Amino acid sequence: MDATRTHLLRNRLLPLVSIAAAAIVWQVVAQFIVQNKNLLPSVTDVLGAFLVLLESGRLASDFATSLTHFGIGVGAALLIGIPLGMAMGWFRDLDTAANPIIEILRPVPPLAWIPFAIIWFGLTPVAAGFIVFVGAFFPVLVNTYAGFKGVPRLFVEAARVLGCTSPGRLIRHVALPAAMPSIATGIRIGMGVGWMCLVAAEFFVGGRYGLGKQLWVSYSLQQMSNVVVYMLLLGILGLAIDAAFRGYVDGKLLRWRTGEVA
Amino acid sequence: MSKLSIDRVSKVFEKKQGEVVVALDDISLEIEETEFVCFVGPSGCGKTTLLRIIAGLETATSGEVSLMGAPIRGPDPKRGMVFQEYSLFPWRTVKNNITFGLEMRGVPKADQVSAAETYLAMVGLEQFREAYPYELSGGMRQRVAIARALANEPEVLLMDEPFGALDAQTRNAMQRELLEIWEKTQKTILFVTHSVDEAVFLADRIVILSPRPGRICDTIRVDLPRPRERTGPEFADVRRYVLGLMDSCRLSSKI
Numbered sequence: 084m085d086a087t088r089t090h091l092l093r094n095r096l097l098p099l100v101s102i103a104a105a106a107i108v109w110q111v112v113a114q115f116i117v118q119n120k121n122l123l124p125s126v127t128d129v130l131g132a133f134l135v136l137l138e139s140g141r142l143a144s145d146f147a148t149s150l151t152h153f154g155i156g157v158g159a160a161l162l163i164g165i166p167l168g169m170a171m172g173w174f175r176d177l178d179t180a181a182n183p184i185i186e187i188l189r190p191v192p193p194l195a196w197i198p199f200a201i202i203w204f205g206l207t208p209v210a211a212g213f214i215v216f217v218g219a220f221f222p223v224l225v226n227t228y229a230g231f232k233g234v235p236r237l238f239v240e241a242a243r244v245l246g247c248t249s250p251g252r253l254i255r256h257v258a259l260p261a262a263m264p265s266i267a268t269g270i271r272i273g274m275g276v277g278w279m280c281l282v283a284a285e286f287f288v289g290g291r292y293g294l295g296k297q298l299w300v301s302y303s304l305q306q307m308s309n310v311v312v313y314m315l316l317l318g319i320l321g322l323a324i325d326a327a328f329r330g331y332v333d334g335k336l337l338r339w340r341t342g343e344v345a
Numbered sequence: 346m347s348k349l350s351i352d353r354v355s356k357v358f359e360k361k362q363g364e365v366v367v368a369l370d371d372i373s374l375e376i377e378e379t380e381f382v383c384f385v386g387p388s389g390c391g392k393t394t395l396l397r398i399i400a401g402l403e404t405a406t407s408g409e410v411s412l413m414g415a416p417i418r419g420p421d422p423k424r425g426m427v428f429q430e431y432s433l434f435p436w437r438t439v440k441n442n443i444t445f446g447l448e449m450r451g452v453p454k455a456d457q458v459s460a461a462e463t464y465l466a467m468v469g470l471e472q473f474r475e476a477y478p479y480e481l482s483g484g485m486r487q488r489v490a491i492a493r494a495l496a497n498e499p500e501v502l503l504m505d506e507p508f509g510a511l512d513a514q515t516r517n518a519m520q521r522e523l524l525e526i527w528e529k530t531q532k533t534i535l536f537v538t539h540s541v542d543e544a545v546f547l548a549d550r551i552v553i554l555s556p557r558p559g560r561i562c563d564t565i566r567v568d569l570p571r572p573r574e575r576t577g578p579e580f581a582d583v584r585r586y587v588l589g590l591m592d593s594c595r596l597s598s599k600i
């Protein structure tokens with residue numbers, strides 16, 4: 084019992100200690116060695132900047148805007164990527180037909196789509212969402228596809244013998260649940276890539292708000308403490324989204340599975 | 346009319362390199378209502394293929410299988426199957442695995458629940474109704490697979506080496522339980538095994554298959570009263586007799 088308590092203490096305490104240590108090293112380096120706010124703002128500079136931003140009350144709008152861009156992109160990626168991946172994984176002819184197009188488009192970096200995002204959608208949230216979509220779409224598609232390809236034949240046959248015979252019902256009752264771990268992995272990776280695309284998307288096509296937008300604005304105003312605040316917010320929010328999704332998947336969607344997703 | 350009629354069934358597989366395997370060659374057999382038939386034979390003699398054709402998962406190259414006079418054209422809940430591998434749906438609880446077939450047939454929810462309870466009780470797994478397959482031992486998984494097949498109330502139960510992966514003790518217990526279930530439900534059972542011991546313990550009739558090409562070499566009626574005593578002298582006699590037949594089958598198929 085003593086051993087488990089020390090263990091718990093260690094697992095809780097060590098991360099806190101290491102974060103504190105990193106903050107102290109950062110503070111010392113910034114304050115006493117670099118001594119230049121524009122090259123490296125210190126912890127206290129950043130905290131101060133954060134408090135000022137918090138008081139200004141604009142962070143909420145930035146959050147909301149970024150989440151809107153992200154939501155549009157990821158939502159569209161799921162809405163198109165999952166059904167397309169399912170269909171390609173299940174129907175061989177569609178797979179053969181669509182595969183070359185996908186393989187050509189997939190390596191194109193999402194940010195290379197920015198010119199067309201602007202031409203097609205203007206300087207709107209949809210344009211930023213489109214860039215996020217391009218980033219999130221392929222991981223969702225490819226993993227859904229792989230999940231459907233990998234559905235064990237045994238499950239399909241067991242279902243058919245039990246009276247589940249039409250393709251629609253086999254997809255719904257067998258292939259989809261069997262592929263769910265893979266689909267969940269695709270969504271996680273897709274959300275990660277989409278989140279990475281957010282900063283650039285907002286810089287080029289965003290409106291007045293958004294965490295990524297503010298990061299660039301702060302940079303152009305040489306407010307490097309604010310830049311760090313937005314960097315950290317982007318990191319923490321990305322982490323929170325991933326943790327929330329993971330919690331939902333492990334707790335609800337994939338409770339039947341031991342171990343974890345991805 | 347017999348319950349299940351296998352009429353001159355042959356199955357030829359063509360491998361990718363154009364190589365041809367005759368998995369089954371001219372198999373004919375009549376199976377009676379509530380009969381317990383075991384198929385024995387070395388691996389590769391077409392036992393699984395025969396069961397898959399009866400299930401409707403595979404089509405015969407020639408010949409036909411009919412159930413109560415109606416030719417088999419594809420999978421149908423009238424023929425339940427218990428697979429050799431663990432085939433429970435891992436994303437469904439034990440209870441929801443058992444009700445899968447009923448759900449597909451649109452049976453009302455209340456009837457599904459009562460059927461699930463009936464068959465859970467029959468295989469002795471009431472406490473595990475909400476468990477997921479990964480939480481179950483191999484023997485328990487096959488019990489659920491049997492319950493899942495029975496819940497559909499099939500005319501025939503097809504079992505492909507269902508206890509093959511279990512340890513000897515569990516296996517013996519499962520055989521006894523299966524006989525109890527068979528007596529209770531009065532099902533017609535086709536059971537594949539490569540264990541002569543298992544076949545002699547279970548069967549009304551043993552069908553010996555020989556490989557390359559898969560043929561029926563002999564059939565033996567087992568008239569020992571149940572419950573059969575594995576260690577008894579009559580049991581040993583039948584076993585020796587079946588083993589002898591299998592040996593001569595192997596010799597004659599080599600020539």
Ligand SMILES: Nc1ncnc2c1ncn2[C@@H]1O[C@H](COP(=O)(O)OP(=O)(O)O)[C@@H](O)[C@H]1O
Nearest residue numbers: 358360366368387388389390391392393394395
């Ligand atoms: N889908 C298939 N394609 C090609 N050959 C097959 C296929 N299924 C079975 N066979 C061949 O048919 C023969 C009988 O196989 P099977 O019915 O699995 O035998 P058993 O169950 O008695 O071990 C084997 O030689 C096997 O290689």
Ligand SMILES: [Mg+2]
Nearest residue numbers: 392393394505
């Ligand atoms: Mg087999």
